[in-house]
Amino acid sequence: MLIRDPFQFSDKALVIPPPLIEVLELFDGTSTRLDLQSALVEMTGQLQVSELADQLASALQQAGFLEDATYEALRSQAYADFAAAPVRAAAMAGGAYPGEADELREVFSEYMTPDPADPALTDVPAPASLIGIAAPHVSRWGGAESYRDAYRALGPDHREKIFVVLGTSHYGQPERFGLTRKNFVTPIGEARTERALVDRLAAAALDAVNMEDYCHRNEHSIEFPVAFLQHVYEPDVRILPVLCGPFAKSLFEGALSEEDENVKQFFGALGELQAAHAKDLLWVMGVDMAHVGRRYGHEEPPEAYQAQMLTVSARDK
Numbered sequence: 001m002l003i004r005d006p007f008q009f010s011d012k013a014l015v016i017p018p019p020l021i022e023v024l025e026l027f028d029g030t031s032t033r034l035d036l037q038s039a040l041v042e043m044t045g046q047l048q049v050s051e052l053a054d055q056l057a058s059a060l061q062q063a064g065f066l067e068d069a070t071y072e073a074l075r076s077q078a079y080a081d082f083a084a085a086p087v088r089a090a091a092m093a094g095g096a097y098p099g100e101a102d103e104l105r106e107v108f109s110e111y112m113t114p115d116p117a118d119p120a121l122t123d124v125p126a127p128a129s130l131i132g133i134a135a136p137h138v139s140r141w142g143g144a145e146s147y148r149d150a151y152r153a154l155g156p157d158h159r160e161k162i163f164v165v166l167g168t169s170h171y172g173q174p175e176r177f178g179l180t181r182k183n184f185v186t187p188i189g190e191a192r193t194e195r196a197l198v199d200r201l202a203a204a205a206l207d208a209v210n211m212e213d214y215c216h217r218n219e220h221s222i223e224f225p226v227a228f229l230q231h232v233y234e235p236d237v238r239i240l241p242v243l244c245g246p247f248a249k250s251l252f253e254g255a256l257s258e259e260d261e262n263v264k265q266f267f268g269a270l271g272e273l274q275a276a277h278a279k280d281l282l283w284v285m286g287v288d289m290a291h292v293g294r295r296y297g298h299e300e301p302p303e304a305y306q307a308q309m310l311t312v313s314a315r316d317k
Contacts, residue, residue, distance in 0.1 A: 003065060007171055008218055009074040010064035019043060020056060027057075027066060082217045087190065088182040088241075092220050097227065101187045108231040111144045112152060130158070132283030135228075137167060137221035151228050158282055162194050162238045163229055164273075167221030167286040169213075169243035175260045177205065178213025178243030186227045189235020197240050197273065204269035208262035215243055221286040229284070240281075290316055 001021050004013045016024065023039045033053065040049035060066050064074045093099040098107055135150035136143040172178050181198050184191040202209050216222070222241045229237045247257035257263045274281060290312040292302045302309050 003063075005064065006218070007075075007078070007214070009071070009078045012063035012065075014059055014063055014065065023056070027060060029067070033057075078217075079214050082214050083212050085182065088180060088184045088216055090186045090223065091218050092223050093187050096220060097224075099187055101189075104187050104227070105231060108228065112148050112231075114148065114152075130154075130282070131278075132164075132285065134285040134287050135225065136289050137224045137286040138289070147228060151232055154229075154232055154282075159233050160238075161282040162197065162240055162277070162280050163225075163282055163284050164240045164242065164270075165222050165225050165229075165284045165286060166242050166244055167219060167225065168288045169215050169219060169245045170221070171219070172213065172215045172243055172245030173210065174246050174248035175208075175257065175262050176210050176245040177208055177266050178210045178215050178245065180212050180216045180241060182212075182216070184223065184226045184239065184241065186223065186230060188227060188230040191226050191230060192236050192238050194238055194240050197277075201240075201242075201266075201269050201273065204272065205262075205266040208266035208269075213243055216241070219243060221288075225284050225286045 001016045001018075002013060003016060005011075020043075023036060023043065026036045026039060036053050036057075037049050040052055041047060044052070061068060061070055064071045090099075093104075098104040130153060133150040133153055136146050138146075169178055179198050179202055181193060181195045183193050202211055222243065226237075226239060226241070229239070247263070249255040249260055250257045258267055292298060292308065292312055294301060298308070300308075302312075
C-alpha cells in the first residue's frame, strides 16, 4: 500500500508491504506498543518483533504520517510558507496540463475547437444576459467537450469582467469557504485577484471563511478555470477565487447546507456582492459532476440513459 500526504505537508511516500497493512489500525492513539508487538508476533510467528515494530513506527513518524510533534511541525511550516508566498504558484502545471505556455495554449486551442463533422458539437450562442458558466474541474482530457462548451460561451464583451471562480475544496473544512488575496500564476501568466472584494467577503462572512486557506496551495478546481480564462482572454484576467468546502450536512445528515449559519452567512455575502457589482461580475463554477463507474466503487460500468445514469442525470440537473 502506498501512503502519501494529499495536503503535501510531507513530501514523503511510504510503501507498506501487504502483511503489515492490517497492523496500521493499531496506530490509533489508544493501542499500546505491546498491542503492536502482539499483533506482529501473531502475524509473523516470531517472538523477536521489537526491531520490526520500531522500524514501522519510525518510518511513519519520520514521514510525518502520525499525529505527533513531527506532523505538527510540518503542518505549521507548510501553512507559514503558503501564507508568506507572494503568489499562488501553479500546482498542476507539468502534470495535469502542460507546463510550458506555448504547449498549453496549443492544447487549449484544440479543446476549444468543435468538430465540424459532429452536429452535436456545434456552438450554441450564449444568452445576452449571461451571468455565469459551470464547467467541470475534471482532468482536461476527461472533460474537454464540457470545457469547450462552457468557455466558448464567453465573448469579447466579458473581457473586462471580474470572474468569481467558485471551486470545490477537496481538502477544506465542512461548511467553510477558503479565500486568498494572492494572484494566481499559471504557465500563461499571472491572474489578478481582486483583493478589495476578497476583503469585503471576509469582513461580511466572518466565521464562514478561512483566510489564506492553505487548501488553495494544492487545489486544482480553481487553477483549471483560471488557466482557461487566461487562454480565452489575457494572462492578467481579474478573478475572485473562492474554495467551497464540503457541505457535510447535506451529504450525511439530510439537511440543507444553507440552513447552516456559516453557509447562510457566506451565501448572503455573495448575494450582496452580486447586487452591488452585478455589471462587473461573471461567475465561473469549477464544479464536481457525478462520480460513477468502477473507479468509484460501482460494480457495474454505467451505460448512458440506463438505470443509475437516469438517477445521476436527474441529480446533476
